[in-house]
Amino acid sequence: MVMLDEVVVYQRPQSLEECATHYCPGCTHGVAHRLIAEVIDEMGLRERMIGVASVGCSVFAYNYFDFDFVQAPHGRAPAMATGIKRVLPDRIVMTYQGDGDMASIGMGEIVHAAARGENITVFFLNNANYGMTGGQMAPTTLPGQQTTSSPKGRDVETQGYPVRASELLATLEGASYVVRRSLHDPKNIRMAKKAIRTAFEVQVRGLGFSMIELLSICPTNWGMTPVQSLHWLEEHMIPYYPIGDYKVHPIVAELKI
Amino acid sequence: MARELWKGNNAIAEAAVRAGLQAYFGYPITPQTELLEYLSARMPELGRAFVQAESELGAINMVYGAACTGARVMTSSSSPGISLMMEGISYIAGTEVPIVLVDVMRGGPGLGNIAPAQSDYNQIVHGGGHGDYNAIVLAPASIQESVDLTYEAFDLAEKYRAITVILIDGSIGQMMEPAEMPPMRPLKTEYPDWAVRGMVEHPGERRVLSSIYLDPPDEEAANLRMLRRWQQVEANEVRFKGYYLEDARFVVVGFGSAGRVALSAVRAARAEGIPVGLLRPITLKPFPVKALDELAQRVEGILVVEMNSGQMLEDVRRVVGGRVPVEFYGRLGGIIPMPDEVLEEIRRLSREPLTQDGHPRDRWLARMPRSN
Numbered sequence: 143m144v145m146l147d148e149v150v151v152y153q154r155p156q157s158l159e160e161c162a163t164h165y166c167p168g169c170t171h172g173v174a175h176r177l178i179a180e181v182i183d184e185m186g187l188r189e190r191m192i193g194v195a196s197v198g199c200s201v202f203a204y205n206y207f208d209f210d211f212v213q214a215p216h217g218r219a220p221a222m223a224t225g226i227k228r229v230l231p232d233r234i235v236m237t238y239q240g241d242g243d244m245a246s247i248g249m250g251e252i253v254h255a256a257a258r259g260e261n262i263t264v265f266f267l268n269n270a271n272y273g274m275t276g277g278q279m280a281p282t283t284l285p286g287q288q289t290t291s292s293p294k295g296r297d298v299e300t301q302g303y304p305v306r307a308s309e310l311l312a313t314l315e316g317a318s319y320v321v322r323r324s325l326h327d328p329k330n331i332r333m334a335k336k337a338i339r340t341a342f343e344v345q346v347r348g349l350g351f352s353m354i355e356l357l358s359i360c361p362t363n364w365g366m367t368p369v370q371s372l373h374w375l376e377e378h379m380i381p382y383y384p385i386g387d388y389k390v391h392p393i394v395a396e397l398k399i
Numbered sequence: 400m401a402r403e404l405w406k407g408n409n410a411i412a413e414a415a416v417r418a419g420l421q422a423y424f425g426y427p428i429t430p431q432t433e434l435l436e437y438l439s440a441r442m443p444e445l446g447r448a449f450v451q452a453e454s455e456l457g458a459i460n461m462v463y464g465a466a467c468t469g470a471r472v473m474t475s476s477s478s479p480g481i482s483l484m485m486e487g488i489s490y491i492a493g494t495e496v497p498i499v500l501v502d503v504m505r506g507g508p509g510l511g512n513i514a515p516a517q518s519d520y521n522q523i524v525h526g527g528g529h530g531d532y533n534a535i536v537l538a539p540a541s542i543q544e545s546v547d548l549t550y551e552a553f554d555l556a557e558k559y560r561a562i563t564v565i566l567i568d569g570s571i572g573q574m575m576e577p578a579e580m581p582p583m584r585p586l587k588t589e590y591p592d593w594a595v596r597g598m599v600e601h602p603g604e605r606r607v608l609s610s611i612y613l614d615p616p617d618e619e620a621a622n623l624r625m626l627r628r629w630q631q632v633e634a635n636e637v638r639f640k641g642y643y644l645e646d647a648r649f650v651v652v653g654f655g656s657a658g659r660v661a662l663s664a665v666r667a668a669r670a671e672g673i674p675v676g677l678l679r680p681i682t683l684k685p686f687p688v689k690a691l692d693e694l695a696q697r698v699e700g701i702l703v704v705e706m707n708s709g710q711m712l713e714d715v716r717r718v719v720g721g722r723v724p725v726e727f728y729g730r731l732g733g734i735i736p737m738p739d740e741v742l743e744e745i746r747r748l749s750r751e752p753l754t755q756d757g758h759p760r761d762r763w764l765a766r767m768p769r770s771n
Contacts, residue, residue: 190598191597195609209597212608215463221464222467229465230597251457
């Protein structure tokens with residue numbers, strides 16, 4: 143009888159705690175966490191990492207990522223990250239923020255961190271609503287989309303239009319790498335991972351501000367099954383928030399990753 | 400080091416640099432702006448961190464981030480900007496990370512004006528941000544005292560993991576006086592065991608700093624821990640200066656510029672033979688309760704002088720507890736009282752029969768002119 147050696151080909155990244163999360167079943171935060179943790183492991187950055195958690199569903203991100211973390215007031219993560227990076231420039235500093243946190247209450251902080259070319263990496267999870275507080279209208283809520291605070295659907299006449307954060311930040315000279323990816327299918331998840339890798343490479347090489355927008359689902363607050371949510375993202379979110387590279391500095395474009 | 404002519408804001412900035420300031424984050428606002436301007440040149444020259452933030456909100460959260468690494472960090476602002484910072488101040492207090500904050504007060508409320516005032520007393524001394532917390536509040540009355548207290552403020556902040564506030568009015572920030580700078584301290588190289596600096600500096604030990612205690616018993620325990628630490632501050636760090644108190648039958652209480660003007664008035668009153676002294680609190684928090692309590696047992700009347708509508712007055716009344724009459728004199732909206740005005744109040748205190756009826760603020764208000 144021949145005994146085959148068992149080889150581990152897939153396991154929990156070291157940068158991810160072995161614990162249950164508070165995220166709802168089907169939520170793509172888990173996918174985003176895993177991708178980020180995998181890249182950190184692959185690049186050997188864990189010991190140098192300092193994360194900044196935000197306010198929203200990802201408020202407890204520090205319980206799930208297995209490296210140093212601080213927890214910011216609502217929207218202020220890019221400012222806290224700036225303070226950390228300026229005193230410890232050789233650490234790798236990331237924020238992990240939702241759409242309400244970053245694109246609404248924290249719009250001032252994110253725009254100016256990008257304008258300064260702050261050498262930090264921002265993960266921006268866009269699920270088109272305020273998840274933690276129970277599904278209210280966010281700056282990213284689509285026209286006509288029903289939420290608990292736009293019960294008849296977002297009326298652009300009175301509630302305005304959704305913010306395209308990647309396109310907006312891409313206009314800033316200080317931003318080196320700003321892209322939008324989606325977490326709704328394996329192909330897009332692989333593309334997202336590559337972008338996460340590029341963003342960390344940008345920071346490691348001191349090339350300035352990087353942000354990855356990740357289109358995400360919120361089955362609980364959207365009132366759909368996870369599978370329905372993935373389809374809804376593809377059909378409704380991607381047309382308004384196209385996947386793409388919005389700012390790639392020429393030096394970043396030359397990186398071999 | 401020789402005595403040199405220093406502007407208050409610049410002097411505080413240089414004293415902070417010499418105390419080992421590693422990072423400064425700020426935003427322009429009169430009458431504090433020279434502090435930011437001075438450090439915009441001085442910090443980069445020394446290879447230390449300086450960022451002009453997009454707002455006071457940005458500045459205080461940059462301070463928060465840097466403080467989480469255990470670095471010596473400071474910001475400064477003036478009244479309306481301090482209001483904006485209150486969110487971050489509460490988070491910093493709740494996370495128990497040390498910072499130094501300079502408030503160069505101006506007239507308010509609202510946009511107010513840019514003239515000197517002491518109207519942030521309640522906001523700074525009695526909170527301002529949400530939740531239960533205590534900050535050490537130092538109130539210098541001269542440039543030299545501003546230098547000395549700034550130099551020490553970082554040690555106090557680190558010792559007690561507390562916010563330490565240098566609370567001055569715009570006149571101290573703007574005026575020039577001779578002052579001697581302390582020697583340059585080396586930057587710190589060792590950090591406390593709570594500092595989040597990446598596991599590369601504390602191998603095998605993951606650190607997290609936050610102000611969240613989701614379970615109420617944990618939040619209560621955190622509050623009690625902070626309160627017990629604050630008791631140590633109250634026991635060890637009370638500072639004040641007394642002038643002519645030994646034989647005083649009357650006492651003036653005033654801090655900062657108002658205390659300094661009051662000292663001129665007390666000296667003039669002494670020249671007239673009025674047995675009056677001055678108690679000038681240097682720590683507004685912890686308040687010099689014992690010193691005032693002792694005076695309340697032996698003087699005949701107390702006059703509180705402030706550049707606000709009687710904010711410290713309430714703390715004085717709480718300590719005095721109705722044992723002796725308390726009177727109040729304040730100027731508002733950016734006006735510094737003249738020594739002659741305070742002298743007249745001292746004369747009134749020593750001459751007229753004192754009453755315990757009503758509130759001293761009402762009696763003062765009745766004496767103030769009506770403009771409309």
